[in-house]
Amino acid sequence: MSDTSQASATVPARTSASLRHQGVAFVVLGAFFLTAPLAMYPVFLMKVMCFALFAAAFNLLIGYVGLLSFGHAMFLATGGYLSAHAAKVWGLPPEMALLTGTAAAAVLGLAAGLIAIRRQGIYFAMITLALSQMVFFFYLQTPFTHGEDGIQAVPRGMLFGVFDLSNVWAMYFFVYAVTGAGLLLIYRIVHSPFGQVLQAIRENEQRAISLGYRTDRYKLLAFVLSAALAGLAGATKSLVFQLASLTDAHWSMSGEVVLMTLLGGLGTVFGPVAGAFTLLAMENYLAQLGSWVTVVQGVIFVICVLTFRRGIIGELGRVIKRPL
Amino acid sequence: MSEEIILETRDLVREFKGFIAVNGVNLRVQRGSIHALIGPNGAGKTTVFNLLTKFLAPTSGTIFYKSEDITGESPADIARRGVVRSFQISAVFPHLTVLENVRVALQRAMGNSFQFWRSERCLDTLTGRAIELLQSVDLAEFADAVTVELPYGRKRALEIATTLAMDPELMLLDEPTQGMAHEDVGRVTALIKKVSVNRTVLMVEHNMSVVAGISDRITVLQRGQILAEGPYAEVSNNPEVMEAYLGTGHD
Numbered sequence: 143m144s145d146t147s148q149a150s151a152t153v154p155a156r157t158s159a160s161l162r163h164q165g166v167a168f169v170v171l172g173a174f175f176l177t178a179p180l181a182m183y184p185v186f187l188m189k190v191m192c193f194a195l196f197a198a199a200f201n202l203l204i205g206y207v208g209l210l211s212f213g214h215a216m217f218l219a220t221g222g223y224l225s226a227h228a229a230k231v232w233g234l235p236p237e238m239a240l241l242t243g244t245a246a247a248a249v250l251g252l253a254a255g256l257i258a259i260r261r262q263g264i265y266f267a268m269i270t271l272a273l274s275q276m277v278f279f280f281y282l283q284t285p286f287t288h289g290e291d292g293i294q295a296v297p298r299g300m301l302f303g304v305f306d307l308s309n310v311w312a313m314y315f316f317v318y319a320v321t322g323a324g325l326l327l328i329y330r331i332v333h334s335p336f337g338q339v340l341q342a343i344r345e346n347e348q349r350a351i352s353l354g355y356r357t358d359r360y361k362l363l364a365f366v367l368s369a370a371l372a373g374l375a376g377a378t379k380s381l382v383f384q385l386a387s388l389t390d391a392h393w394s395m396s397g398e399v400v401l402m403t404l405l406g407g408l409g410t411v412f413g414p415v416a417g418a419f420t421l422l423a424m425e426n427y428l429a430q431l432g433s434w435v436t437v438v439q440g441v442i443f444v445i446c447v448l449t450f451r452r453g454i455i456g457e458l459g460r461v462i463k464r465p466l
Numbered sequence: 467m468s469e470e471i472i473l474e475t476r477d478l479v480r481e482f483k484g485f486i487a488v489n490g491v492n493l494r495v496q497r498g499s500i501h502a503l504i505g506p507n508g509a510g511k512t513t514v515f516n517l518l519t520k521f522l523a524p525t526s527g528t529i530f531y532k533s534e535d536i537t538g539e540s541p542a543d544i545a546r547r548g549v550v551r552s553f554q555i556s557a558v559f560p561h562l563t564v565l566e567n568v569r570v571a572l573q574r575a576m577g578n579s580f581q582f583w584r585s586e587r588c589l590d591t592l593t594g595r596a597i598e599l600l601q602s603v604d605l606a607e608f609a610d611a612v613t614v615e616l617p618y619g620r621k622r623a624l625e626i627a628t629t630l631a632m633d634p635e636l637m638l639l640d641e642p643t644q645g646m647a648h649e650d651v652g653r654v655t656a657l658i659k660k661v662s663v664n665r666t667v668l669m670v671e672h673n674m675s676v677v678a679g680i681s682d683r684i685t686v687l688q689r690g691q692i693l694a695e696g697p698y699a700e701v702s703n704n705p706e707v708m709e710a711y712l713g714t715g716h717d
């Protein structure tokens with residue numbers, strides 16, 4: 143096999159060396175969120191981390207399976223409402239509240255997935271949107287969510303009975319750990335035997351079927367995993383803000399996560415993080431522009447689509463010739 | 467023993483909104499043979515392949531594989547039985563490496579394809595076999611290349627290697643030499659001949675020298691119906707066949 147090096151000199155290769163770059167990128171990212179609170183508000187950074195996880199979960203579907211869900215808000219909201227309810231009404235400790243929210247989102251993911259997974263392309267997007275609208279109206283009507291008010295004053299509680307999360311730094315590092323674990327899990331899913339099959343399905347579903355893969359089952363599992371991780375993001379977010387509200391269930395939230403992922407770079411491991419950071423920073427620092435923020439975001443988005451279609455991290459990966 | 471029928475269809479029919487693309491096809495493929503399915507454009511050859519592998523459901527008719535009725539099975543199940551197809555339009559996984567293309571076909575038999583918590587490094591045990599398969603189609607030196615960068619002829623060779631990775635008993639090849647440069651045609655033809663040992667091959671092919679060179683039997687399809695069937699010499703002298711081909715400008 144002495145010839146492989148020659149072949150890979152002419153053709154971009156994906157070797158273990160390129161995976162090492164992703165390891166380096168993980169370390170850089172971890173270091174950034176460790177030191178960033180020195181310069182930025184921790185609450186803002188926690189919000190970024192929650193949305194980074196949400197976008198990464200969404201990207202698992204669009205980037206690695208090729209499924210565009212336009213209803214991921216339903217999982218974010220379900221995770222948020224259920225963990226808020228578990229913490230406030232049932233009095234569960236934060237770790238159990240997160241688990242409750244995540245599990246609920248996974249169950250909803252299974253139900254929605256069973257309905258949606260056989261649809262292709264735009265029909266898949268439409269059916270997920272329709273389902274999430276139904277979920278929105280359910281949360282609007284059902285008493286436990288408290289309608290427009292949302293579930294307020296959610297107690298953060300004592301993590302493992304030891305760490306008091308009402309302390310902002312305890313909360314910060316808890317969010318840091320949850321997001322880190324979530325991103326590492328996504329990375330593992332992408333680089334697992336299962337992830338290989340997902341990529342084959344994204345690349346050519348008919349061919350994957352002809353190799354004996356029952357592709358619907360793989361897509362369904364990916365959908366459930368994505369829903370669960372989106373739910374985890376929502377659950378964490380509800381503890382950070384001590385609030386679960388209808389905003390998370392609204393269709394515009396499903397749109398926002400699409401935007402974040404496209405901006406950061408579809409099908410890249412770190413793109414969703416960069417996308418979430420960029421979009422939230424814009425919302426935050428341009429807040430004095432009022433409703434013009436949406437316009438500015440729209441313009442930036444158009445520029446992004448026209449000039450760097452691969453997104454921030456996608457373009458960066460192209461420059462250094464390594465997938466990130 | 468070579469008289470044994472591995473695949474048989476009875477009165478296979480497929481309609482598309484009133485248009486009958488496949489009209490009462492009775493096909494019998496002998497085990498161990500290379501069987502060519504030929505016919506003018508739009509004759510229904512690809513549709514027959516889609517029916518045999520259940521990528522399309524027949525409007526009526528039955529399909530038997532090794533005397534078992536498989537008409538009701540799903541495409542993935544038929545592949546698992548050992549009936550593996552290629553596609554008329556090159557069917558590779560373009561953004562996987564050449565090695566990964568073959569490996570993903572080998573992977574299913576390992577039974578770990580739902581394990582999302584394990585590292586893909588557990589697939590490394592398949593690398594040796596994957597390289598062997600790539601060698602059999604002269605692609606070993608491209609193992610680490612991203613497939614989309616391969617020239618067309620190489621992609622088709624990769625498809626064959628991927629199909630072989632399934633160790634199929636019956637290979638269905640839809641125009642394996644279509645769009646290839648002359649020297650590639652010779653290479654792929656020899657390859658098909660080589661891999662047909664201990665297997666059955668059913669192939670759609672427009673290139674008559676390929677058909678004449680390697681096929682044991684030929685079925686001619688026209689407007690969804692079988693026009694003639696038999697060895698090449700016999701079929702090629704059939705006046706109806708000659709007319710069908712002259713009529714659509716084939717050589």
Ligand SMILES: Nc1ncnc2c1ncn2[C@@H]1O[C@H](COP(=O)(O)OP(=O)(O)OP(=O)(O)O)[C@@H](O)[C@H]1O
Nearest residue numbers: 482485487505506507508509510511512513514554
């Ligand atoms: N999904 C479909 N819907 C409607 N009509 C179809 C469909 N698939 C095939 N047909 C029609 O059925 C007929 C047979 O098509 P098929 O692709 O099987 O021909 P073919 O023999 O493979 O031709 P070629 O040599 O060009 O590949 C054509 O007239 C085609 O237009």
Ligand SMILES: [Mg+2]
Nearest residue numbers: 511512513554
């Ligand atoms: Mg065809």
